[in-house]
Amino acid sequence: MDLTDLHPLEQAALTQLSVSVNKVFVTGAGGFLGLAICQRLLAVGIQVVGFARGDYPRLVELGVDMRQGDISDYDNVKQAMQGCDLVFHVASKAGVWGSKQSYYSPNVDGVNNIINACKALNIQRLVYTSTPSVTFAGRDENGINESAPYAETYLNYYGESKAIAEQHVLAANSAQLHTTALRPHLIWGPNDPHLVPRVIERARAGRLKLVGHEDKLVDTIYVDNAAYAHVLAALDLVTNAKCAGKAYFLSNDQPITMADMLNRILASVDLPPVTKRVPAGVAYAAGVVLETVYGLLNKSQEPIMTRFVARQLSTSHYFDISAAKQDLGYQPLISLEQGMQKLKQSLSN
Template sequence: MIEQAKNSATATTVDFNEAIHLPLSELAAQSKHVFVTGAGGFLGKAICRLLRLANIKVTGFARGNYPELSQMGVTMEQGDITDLSRVKEAMQSCDLVFHVAAKAGVWGSKDDYFKPNVQGTENVIKACKELTISRLVYTSTPSVTFSGVDEAGIDESTPYANNFLNFYGESKAVAEQVVLAASRDSFDKTKLKTVALRPHLIWGPNDPHLVPRVLERARAGKLKLVGKQDKLVDTIFVDNAAYAHILAAIELSKSNSQCIGKAYFISNDQPITMAAMLNNILSCVELPPVTKRVPSAVAYAVGTALEWLYKLMNKKQEPIMTRFVAKQLSTCHYFDISAAKRDFGYTPLISIEDGMKQLKASLNR
């Protein structure tokens, strides 16, 4: 049985394809050729799929080869986001950009994250300006505000973190500020309009990150909860995240757009305990619920020690625990998404419960 989320606002699932039809038609009337960085990623593919449902011409940019996107009708361009000339070449004739590409993770050097996430973003902005592309939707992250303490129903007035526990969050905070500043550049003759969206814990069928990691650790007997108290977290079903990006792009095109130069939290608007979320995933493949716990102080101490040891040994693989992960798993993270509802009409279309049904079906094929 699916464990129910503790709703801050009850999510009602509707027919997704029916609900998305009108927004996609509106976007198709505004955009003839869309560029998607990170097209081969989980969210990037979901955005590409929606765009192709509307028969919008899509060019996807990624480092790897993704035949499934080509079969979808996406024109794929391979390249590195840190190569400005390659980015600009691939963006020719586009009129809207979804910049989804980023290096995610919790381990690595500063250059590992700042080159793709900051320099790469600067390249996308430069290419937009040189090619007179007027709209850019940037995929950010709530990690830009996270400093290791509870985030209970925070909104966009919350400042960027003063102390980041990894280079991912820090690099995304810098990149987000670069994106938002680009739309306020009084010397920018192209009048680039930008918006940043902050989805938290994206999941769903074919998720290559959260779901397989949870299942792998559960099957190995290594999945544990951190802390004595279950804290609420926000998540977002992948199609809801893609839908929010479509709505933001539509709003950017309006002469009286409410979202230009702003950042927005987006979620399923259903805060749920981490234990409940993990157990929902486990129940999809009939694995027993997670019950083992580790004190938060112990997890943090282990993460600190492992980080020190891995740096000393110059190990590239991610430690099983880090300070960031320990804090993430022992604090609450749920957000007030009123601004996204108000400014570009976002409400989640697929509830956690129905999203889990889709996940279960995909895992048991």
């Protein structure tokens, strides 16, 4: 990626960041968002140390100093972070199925290791990638902002562990360590390994259905916009620190119905729109049964339906991102329509 490939506003933010930051640590560098962040930092000559469990030759070719390790191993993390000025902690275990320990170890222990290593190494800025799932309690979220409380109970260990981790990050904010948490919602775009391929795969298998009889609104975020917001948060931490100690919802600020979003993805590969529906109660009941059966059988494979997925697909999820606009100067640089065009082009290659 060349700097000139980016929007002028993003070019300006990155150039300004490069004045204050020389070397950045990025966890989850091999992931969808992590890669996008790494590419932007490299475009302005910032040294990038990437941290991931796997081996990523492409990142090495791009110029990332890759360190392979386990985020739940403190010594491993601390050693890799030495000499860095700023941290983007993007890595986490996502998904909707798994044991409590399988989520708490990377998501909670991992974030504690990052915080403690920052303190030990005198790294003064930490941008944490959180999730809107920290507030999701199975009900509609119609234009909520950051005043919304954390959920009382969670339908999976992902949201629960991320909520604990986010609170640890924000509590760690101090004069010595400025921290902030970003909550991007449903990141998608070219080379998306999660949302887009799952929707397409289920549609081709005839297993994609809308849940509930109401058309609920959802707001997502294009990957470039999510990466841009992370750059802005880092820049603010090294300049004004308005965002220090705060969490921010992030999206494309274009709520559309779930059906519309799914059908736009399907149209990008010339698949017909999804029209079949299943009642929300039926989907939730199926999730209860499948979770029980999979739990009794100790199956690691994710069920085709869970309580969390049933509620996610049958409730609204869109957010008031005024705080991100005001404190970070964030605005979506790629619209939903532009993003879909880029997605279609990438899938046709």
